[in-house]
Amino acid sequence: MEPDTKTDVELTSIEDITQSHAKQGLGNDEDVRLAAAQMQYERDLTIRQTIKIFWRSTLWICYGQLMVFNYGIDGTMAGSLLGIPRFRQDYGHAYIVEGQPAYVIPATWQSLYNGIAQLTAVLGAFMTGWMCDKIGRKYTNILSQVISVAGVAIQFWSSRSLGNLTLGKAINGISIGMWLIIAPLYASEVAPLKLRGWLTALTNVVLTCGSLFFSGFIYAIGSDNNKNAYLVPIAVQWALPGVILLTVLFWPESPVWLVQKGKIDQARTALRQLHVTVDEENRQVDDKATTTYLDCFRGVDRQRTLICMFLYSCQYLSGLTFVLGYQSYFYQLIGFTAKTAFLLTMLNTAVMVIANSLSWFVVEHTGRRPLAVWGDLQGNSSLYVYLELLFSMTIAPTMWSLVAELAPYRLRSRVQGLSNIMLVLWQWVIGFIFPYMFNPDAGNLGGKVSFVFGGVTFLAFIVLFIWLPETKGRTPTQLNRLYDMKVNPRHFAKTKVEDI
Secondary structure, three states: OOOOOOOOOOOOOHHHHHHHHHOOOOOOHHHHHHHHHHHHHHHHOOHHHHHHHOHHHHHHHHHHHHHHHHHHHHHHHHHHHHOOHHHHHHHOEEEEEOOEEEEEOOHHHHHHHHHHHHHHHHHHHHHHHHHHHHHHHHHHHHHHHHHHHHHHHHHHOOOOOHHHHHHHHHHHHHHHHHHHHHHHHHHHHHOOHHHHHHHHHHHHHHHHHHHHHHHHHHHHHOOOOOOHHHHHHHHHHHHHHHHHHHHHHHOOOOHHHHHHOOOHHHHHHHHHHHOOOOHHHHHHOOOOOOOOHHHHHOOOHHHHHHHHHHHHHHHHHOOHHHHHHOHHHHHHHOOOOHHHHHHHHHHHHHHHHHHHHHHHHHHHHHOHHHHHHHHHHHHHHHHHHOOHHHHHHOHHHHHHHHHHHHOOHHHHHHHHHHHHHHHHHHHHHHHHHHHHHHOOOOOOOHHHHHHHHHHHHHHHHHHHHHHOOOOOOOOHHHHHHHHHOOOOHHHHHHOOOOOO
């Protein structure tokens, strides 16, 4: 059935609404009326119609999400390199196992190399929340790619020095903290209502695709007995930044940011490239006052900020580091050959990619809250039987959609920056202590570490069940009103509230 586009303002297409509103000022009654008409128009569209109308903005969002592909690579880099025998031989020292010599990277260096990127990603995330407001999404992206190229270069030419290798990863970590804000932030600002859940959840799909690609790469050459077994995997991190730096100038700037800065003519140009409208965004950003991180913790915004920060924390508190980062190394410690260990890692990652792709359909039919709450509880069992399918279909992709939708518009870059700081901080903490818990020359807990994460995920389930709201199909205005009305987060889905 075709949507009824005959609104009270007699507009019959997205373009009509956009062009009519472009002639209006910001913050007047007609602006509010047109915004409501726009939201109703988007609700009445089918998925197919939405894609047909918004195909250009959808493609540009997909382009913006490409940057997190390298985060998927970096997330498995440390564990994968540890699984390469030649890497351990060149960078490690001899360790006697059952009377036989083997090579191992000391637990201290494992912790530093695996955790340093997350520590510096905190700096990247903090910078990005501020820079996205100052110079925009496009130029922040350019800076992040330049930093990544430099960090990878230092790793590539580290000359068997664990210190230089760690320094390069630390620099690359700054760009990681930036990518995890820019990509979902841009998607949340540009995506049409019907595709918002899919396109924000795409962050995790692209991330796991990066992990799968790298796992396949390691499987192909990781068991070779020469230095290319680890140098080529390091060098492959240059590929995507190179492509992005060559094409990013064609990437339309976020119209929301342009409107915030009063650059209305440039916003119209971006709209023509994206074929979207910022009527709703205009209404949300009519207050052009500069925001700070402290604003995120004032009034009702404090609750929204804290639940966003907790959602991002759940990714690594669930034990994701154990499942992803150390698979290859773990398999070899329990007796598998390097080649078989790399194959098992690749197959497990493939399961995660499939599950993330399936989540696109699930997230729009079941909503965000059930997937996040019950998915986190299911993560408890996934630590024991490696049910990546369940974890990757539920909380892993859903948290990106939830944080993008829960963050208030005027504070969105700041809230996403704080949330990402929590994500990389927990990733660093767990990545730093994990080798001491797991490694044979330290705690030697092996798979028993899963009991630690199992208890944590149960506590997270309780928190999410009480404080996490449903955001499916809600406009930013509706979410603002629900919080202003102090509606219990568990009752958001069944509470009726209008845009105006």
